Amino acid sequence: MGPQSTEVETPRLAGAKIGSDVGLLLAKLHATGSLLNNKALADYGLRERSFSVLTLACSGLEPTQRELADFLSLDPSQVVSLVDDLEHRGLVKRAQGKQDRRAKIIVSTTEGRRIHNKARAALEVCEQTQLAALSEDENAQLRALLKKALWG
Amino acid sequence: MGPQSTEVETPRLAGAKIGSDVGLLLAKLHATGSLLNNKALADYGLRERSFSVLTLACSGLEPTQRELADFLSLDPSQVVSLVDDLEHRGLVKRAQGKQDRRAKIIVSTTEGRRIHNKARAALEVCEQTQLAALSEDENAQLRALLKKALWG
């Protein structure tokens, strides 16, 4: 990731046609966001991805690792590492799949939920910082548009 | 990058609270978008990043490598590689900075502009595919919100 602080002023290059390229806008917002998020999550020994896994483990949806990989756009082997880490730290457990014994279901422990709550609060502040330029309505709009773009 | 095709149906996990997490939404849309974009750009020997550099080189803004690094959220050393590659292929040239002789200004060649036009057309199709679920208005809205979030 590039070394820039929270950029406030519009850079000279934003005027270029590419300044409206959705791919670039997503990449840039994602990059700056990740930086902030990971910094905030470091206090809890988490990163964006492990936080996502932990969140889904806490969701009650009982996701399998395959579902996590698909949903988070990760290679299955990356999920193994993430879950390994969370499991070693006692935040998450692997349970046997109910219909499918090949699958492993990831569920949170009590401690996992405790950490998750704290981390989530920290991330909310973070997100608010990142989208500070947007009003409450615009914030909701952005979320809705992203979701719609992803899955109709 | 995870191995998923153009996902059409809403996954089961999207219902979780994290399904509205801006960080995750950005990551996912960026991931699927990159996959499509890089696939489309491969025909021209480009990737998302080299395309971005080429675009800015074609913009007439005469960006320095430092500006490229900042704008694209890249490490300066990564910009060196990208420009090296484009330069070796004759799509771009390094020119001496006008006020600052340390800086190198990146400008496109005729061939660079030719390739860029073709690639840009391919990317537009790509982008339209990715945001197919959005109306024309929503598409513009998304762009505007992303820009506003980034630089007010």
Add this chain to the structure above:
DNA sequence: TACGGATCATTGAAAAAGTCAACGATTGTT
């Protein structure tokens, strides 16, 4: 029921990308 092909989690190795400190050249400041 048994076979065959597919899918799941896991491992390990190889390739790619990211990070970082140091360098010469140049700039701006004191």
Add this chain to the structure above:
DNA sequence: AACAATCGTTGACTTTTTCAATGATCCGTA
């Protein structure tokens, strides 16, 4: 003139990504 700071570049190092192979299990079909 001296000094600290910045630009592009290099090279080393770490992290991340990618991919093929494996054992266990599932599913469809003969």
